[in-house]
Amino acid sequence: MDENSQQPDDVSDRVEQRHAEDRVLDTGALRALAHPLRVRIYDMLSQYGPQTASSLAEKLGESSGSTSYHLRALAKHDLIREIDDRGTGRERWWERPVGGISFANADAMKTPAGRAATQIVMTEFFRNRNEQLLRFVNDGIQSAGTQWETGTLISTATARLTPQQSKELSTKIMALIDDAVDTYRNQTGEDVRPVTIRADVFPLPDLEGKP
Incomplete structure (x- = not known):
């Protein structure tokens, strides 16, 4: 069977x-x-x-002491890990393990601490994503070069769907x-850059007075 079918x-x-x-964060x-x-x-990462x-300190405008402290805190919960065979004792390399994660932990949301932590993480995560998008819209479209113009998609659309149809669309x-x-x-080579891929599918507020 053809993959497209x-x-x-x-x-x-x-x-x-x-x-x-996928790991559901506790x-x-x-x-x-x-x-x-x-x-x-x-x-x-x-x-x-x-x-x-x-390198993180330079990119984020922080001190290396600060980034080193926060790296160790993340590593304690296996959110990141040190690359053992790379670097020296003074220059440790860190990576995010391959694999999906989910912030949607139903048990965590049952406690005030879990709800507060989830809210902070989600707020900062989407704040960073939105800042990246706005930076690209304001500066990146021209600075990225003409070869990226046809490879970029920023689109918003609205459809009227049932929950099942929304699930099917999200899955596709x-x-x-x-x-x-x-x-x-792991692709490398000329013109290869990290590309962020965003997908948002969610119901709008009901403004028609339906139950």
Whole structure:
């Protein structure tokens, strides 16, 4: 069967299997991540690959002592890990392990500490994403170069869907993203840059007075 002709159930099964081992962060991990600078460090490792405390400090405008402290805090909960065979005793390299994570921990949301940590993490995560998007819109479209103009998508649309249709659409989008990540995760070469892939599918507030 041609890949483009896959049935919805096939796509759903593939996405479910792909994310079956995603890590759901527990309250301890969420609390460890619940700091604006730690979210930025975690994002930097996710998007740009392995870094040292010094390289992170330079990119984030912080001291290497500060980034080193926060790196160790993240490592205690296995959110990141040291690369043993790279660097020296004074220059340690850190990476984010491959694999998906989820902030949606139902048990964590049952406690005030868990809810507060989740809120901080989600707020900072999306703040960083929105800042990146606005930076690109304001500066990056021209600075990225003409070769990126046709490879960029910033689009918003609205459809009227049932919950099941929304789930099917989300699954199809997730399958496309998974394929791209799995195929190009470690690609190197000329013109290769980290590309952030965003997908938002959620219901708008009901303004029509329906129950």
